[in-house]
Amino acid sequence: METDTKSEKTVTSRGISSVLRYDLPASLVVFLVAVPLCLGISVASEAPPAAGLIAGVVGGVVAGFLGGSAVQVSGPAAGLALVVADLVIRYGWRATCMITLMAGALQLLLGVFRVARAALAVSPAVVHGMLAGVGVVIALSQLHVILGGSPQSSAVENIVELPRQIADLHGYAVFAGLLTIAMLVAWGRLPQRLRLVPAPLAALAVTAVTAWGLDWDVTRIDLSVGLGEWSAPVLPQGDWHGIATAVILVALLAGVESLLCSVAVDKLHDGRRADLDRELTAQGAANMVSGALGGLPVAGVIVRSTANARAGARSRWSAVLHGVWILLFALGLGWTVTFIPLEALAALLVFIGTQMVNIGHVRNLRGHGEVPVYFVTLGGVVVLGLAEGVLLGLALAALLALRRLTRVTVHAERESDGRWHVAIGGSLTFLGVPRLTAELSAIPPRAAVDLDLNIDFMDNAAFEALHAWRQNHERGGGTVDIDEVHDEWYAMAASGARTLPAKSPPAAPDHWWLPWSHRRRRRPAPAGALIPVRHQHSGGGPAVPDLLAGAREFHRRTAPLVRPVLHGMARKQEPSHLFITCADSRIVPNLITASGPGDLFTVRNIGNLVPRRGAAPPDHSVTAAIEYATEVLGVRTITVCGHSGCGAMAALLDGGGRTPGLPELSRWLRHGDLSLARFVSAGDEPAGDGPLDRLCRINVLQQLENLRTHPGVDRLVRAGRLELVGLYFDIAAARVHVLDHSPVPAAPTAPA
Known part of the structure; x- marks a missing residue:
C-alpha cells in the first residue's frame, strides 16, 4: 500500500508557511509585551526577578505546546501576585516553588478527570471582582515603592500610610515612576503606525535611558539569582492544613483564570475552539515544571493572549516561540535588566493594577444584577484578603442565584x-x-x-x-x-x-x-x-x-406582550402579503403561516374566490382589496389559500353551485364555474386523491389565473415586483402545501 507523501509534504509545507507568516511575527510582539510584565509581576510577588522570566519561558513552551487553546499565551499572572507574595513571606521562596509544583500536579489530575468545564460555573462577577481587588492592592503597594518607601503588610495599612508617604520628598525615584506612567498613558494616544514597540517596553526603555543619562539615584533590579543558579524546591514547613489550602488555592485560581481566559480568547479568532480539559492539563504540567525550575505559578493571561490574537497568530507555535525568545533574552541580554529602575517597574504595576479595575465589566454585569457581587468581592479582597474576598463573592453570588430561583410575583x-x-x-x-x-x-x-x-x-x-x-x-x-x-x-x-x-x-x-x-x-x-x-x-x-x-x-x-409592537404600528400598516383565503372557521391565517400583526392583509370569502375582471355578478369588495394592497400598500406577494373539504367546492360538485334557498350564495358561486370546468377537463383524479380535494386544489390554481386578469396585478407580475403563490391547507393533517403552478399569460376577461 503506497502513501501519498506528496500530500503530506504539502500539508507540512503549508503549516510551516503559516507559522513563518503569522505566528513568528505575533510571537515577537507578545515577547516584547511579556518581558516587562514578567519582571513586574516578580517584583509584586516578592519573588526573584528571574522567577518571572522562568515562568514566562515555561508558560510559553510547555503550556503553549501542550495546551488546548490556539492562541492563548500563559505566563506569570498579576492575579496570583498577592497569593504568591503571602506564601513567600510565610514559607519562603523555595517552599513556594514546591507549592507551585504541587498545585500543578493537582491541576494535571483535574484535567485528566475532565472537570475543566466545571470551573466555568464560577460567576464571572466573582472573577472580575477578584482581579479588580488584586489590581487595587497591587497599585496601592507599588505606589509606596514609587514614592521611595516600602509596601505595608495589607491594603488598609497602605492606605493609612499613604498620606505620610506622599508628604516625604523622595527625589528621583518619584521622577522615574511618574515618567514611566506618563509614557504608558501617552503611548496609547499615539497613532497606530508610531506604536511599533509595546507600551510597557517603550516606557521602561525611556525611563531606564533617562535615569542612566541623567544619573538619577534610583534602585536597580538585582538579577544576581539568574537562570543558571538553580536550587531545588523544598517542602514547606508548618501546619499541613495551611499548606494544603495554599496548594488548592493556587491550583484553583490559576486554573479558573486560565479557563476563563481561553473562553474569552475564543471570541477573538475564527480558528479551532479551545479544548478546556487539555488546557487545564497543560497548565498543570507547566506549573509543575515552573515550580521545579524556581519560577512563578503559570496561568493563561488575557493581556498577552489578546496581543497574540490581534497580532495575527494562527496556532500554538506563537506562544511557544514567544517563550523561546524570553529564554534567549534571559540568557543573552539578561544584563540589560539591571538598567531598569525598580521604581519604573513599580509604576508599570500601578498602571496594570488600575487597568484591572475594568469599568466595562461593571456595565456588563449591571444588566444581570450582579454588580453587588463584583463590589463585595473587590472590597473583600482589598480589606480582608484574596481567599476571604473570593469566598464572600461566591457566597453572595449563591444567595442572589437562590433569590432569583425562588422569586415569585403575585398580582391580584x-x-x-x-x-x-x-x-x-x-x-x-x-x-x-x-x-x-x-x-x-x-x-x-x-x-x-x-x-x-x-x-x-x-x-x-x-x-x-x-x-x-x-x-x-x-x-x-x-x-x-x-x-x-x-x-x-x-x-x-x-x-x-x-x-x-x-x-x-x-x-x-x-x-x-x-x-x-x-x-x-x-x-x-x-x-x-x-x-x-x-x-x-x-x-x-x-x-x-x-x-x-x-x-x-x-x-x-x-x-401586555403585543402592546409594544402594536404601539409602533398604530399609525401605519406595512404588510408584505395579500392573503386571500376561505371564510371557513377552521382556517386561521396567522396560525398556519406563523405570522403576526402587520404581516398579512387578509381577504376572506366563501371558496377563496377571486372574480375575474369584468365578471358577472360584479364584486367590488375583492377587487378593491386587491387594488388597495398592490397600489397603496405595495405588497410583494398575493397568496390564494384553499383547504380540504371546502363546502363551496362541494356545492359546485353537487349542483354546479346551485344552493336552493340561498340565492345570494348561488350567484357568488358562479365565480367558481371556471374551476369546475377545469376540473372536468382534467379527467380522472390521481390515486388516493378524492374529487372534492382535487377540485379544492384546482380552484386555487384557477384563482391565481383570475388574478392575472386584473391589469394592475398583471403589470406588477410581469415587472417582477409581485409574486403569486398558491397554498392548500390539509385540515386533518394540519399541513400546508405549496401548489406548483407555471406562469401563464394574462387570461382574457370574462364576458359581461
Whole structure:
C-alpha cells in the first residue's frame, strides 16, 4: 500500500508557511509585551526577578505546546501576585516553588478527570471582582515603592500610610515612576503606525535611558539569582492544613483564570475552539515544571493572549516561540535588566493594577444584577484578603442565584365585570408564602376568582397555603378557577400524585390557538380536587359568552406582550402579503403561516374566490382589496389559500353551485364555474386523491389565473415586483402545501 507523501509534504509545507507568516511575527510582539510584565509581576510577588522570566519561558513552551487553546499565551499572572507574595513571606521562596509544583500536579489530575468545564460555573462577577481587588492592592503597594518607601503588610495599612508617604520628598525615584506612567498613558494616544514597540517596553526603555543619562539615584533590579543558579524546591514547613489550602488555592485560581481566559480568547479568532480539559492539563504540567525550575505559578493571561490574537497568530507555535525568545533574552541580554529602575517597574504595576479595575465589566454585569457581587468581592479582597474576598463573592453570588430561583410575583386585581384575576409567576416556594397569603387575603369573600399559575415549581409549603386559602374561599361562597400554564403542579399535588423533584421545562406560554371549548379544562379534575370549570358566574349562573371571555383573556395575557409592537404600528400598516383565503372557521391565517400583526392583509370569502375582471355578478369588495394592497400598500406577494373539504367546492360538485334557498350564495358561486370546468377537463383524479380535494386544489390554481386578469396585478407580475403563490391547507393533517403552478399569460376577461 503506497502513501501519498506528496500530500503530506504539502500539508507540512503549508503549516510551516503559516507559522513563518503569522505566528513568528505575533510571537515577537507578545515577547516584547511579556518581558516587562514578567519582571513586574516578580517584583509584586516578592519573588526573584528571574522567577518571572522562568515562568514566562515555561508558560510559553510547555503550556503553549501542550495546551488546548490556539492562541492563548500563559505566563506569570498579576492575579496570583498577592497569593504568591503571602506564601513567600510565610514559607519562603523555595517552599513556594514546591507549592507551585504541587498545585500543578493537582491541576494535571483535574484535567485528566475532565472537570475543566466545571470551573466555568464560577460567576464571572466573582472573577472580575477578584482581579479588580488584586489590581487595587497591587497599585496601592507599588505606589509606596514609587514614592521611595516600602509596601505595608495589607491594603488598609497602605492606605493609612499613604498620606505620610506622599508628604516625604523622595527625589528621583518619584521622577522615574511618574515618567514611566506618563509614557504608558501617552503611548496609547499615539497613532497606530508610531506604536511599533509595546507600551510597557517603550516606557521602561525611556525611563531606564533617562535615569542612566541623567544619573538619577534610583534602585536597580538585582538579577544576581539568574537562570543558571538553580536550587531545588523544598517542602514547606508548618501546619499541613495551611499548606494544603495554599496548594488548592493556587491550583484553583490559576486554573479558573486560565479557563476563563481561553473562553474569552475564543471570541477573538475564527480558528479551532479551545479544548478546556487539555488546557487545564497543560497548565498543570507547566506549573509543575515552573515550580521545579524556581519560577512563578503559570496561568493563561488575557493581556498577552489578546496581543497574540490581534497580532495575527494562527496556532500554538506563537506562544511557544514567544517563550523561546524570553529564554534567549534571559540568557543573552539578561544584563540589560539591571538598567531598569525598580521604581519604573513599580509604576508599570500601578498602571496594570488600575487597568484591572475594568469599568466595562461593571456595565456588563449591571444588566444581570450582579454588580453587588463584583463590589463585595473587590472590597473583600482589598480589606480582608484574596481567599476571604473570593469566598464572600461566591457566597453572595449563591444567595442572589437562590433569590432569583425562588422569586415569585403575585398580582391580584378586580376586573370590570366584578371577577378577580390573580396571576402568580416564578417559583412558588416557602419563601414566597408570606407574599402569597398577603395578596390572597385581600380578595373579598364570595368573590369569583380566576387564578393563573404561571410557575415552574411549587413546594409543599406553597401548595398547602394556596390549597387552604382556596378551600376556605369556596366554603365562604366564592369560586376559584385555577388555570396552570406550565406543568400542573397544583392539580398533581391536589390529587396526591408525586410531583417532579426538579423544575419542569416550561410549556408554551399560552394556548391561545385552541378553540374555546378546548381551553376550558383540558383534562378531568383529579379526584378530591376542587377545580370548577372556567367562565362560570358565581352562584352557578349562565356561562359568560366565549367571545367576551376570550377578549378578557387577551387583555390579561396577550395584550401586555403585543402592546409594544402594536404601539409602533398604530399609525401605519406595512404588510408584505395579500392573503386571500376561505371564510371557513377552521382556517386561521396567522396560525398556519406563523405570522403576526402587520404581516398579512387578509381577504376572506366563501371558496377563496377571486372574480375575474369584468365578471358577472360584479364584486367590488375583492377587487378593491386587491387594488388597495398592490397600489397603496405595495405588497410583494398575493397568496390564494384553499383547504380540504371546502363546502363551496362541494356545492359546485353537487349542483354546479346551485344552493336552493340561498340565492345570494348561488350567484357568488358562479365565480367558481371556471374551476369546475377545469376540473372536468382534467379527467380522472390521481390515486388516493378524492374529487372534492382535487377540485379544492384546482380552484386555487384557477384563482391565481383570475388574478392575472386584473391589469394592475398583471403589470406588477410581469415587472417582477409581485409574486403569486398558491397554498392548500390539509385540515386533518394540519399541513400546508405549496401548489406548483407555471406562469401563464394574462387570461382574457370574462364576458359581461
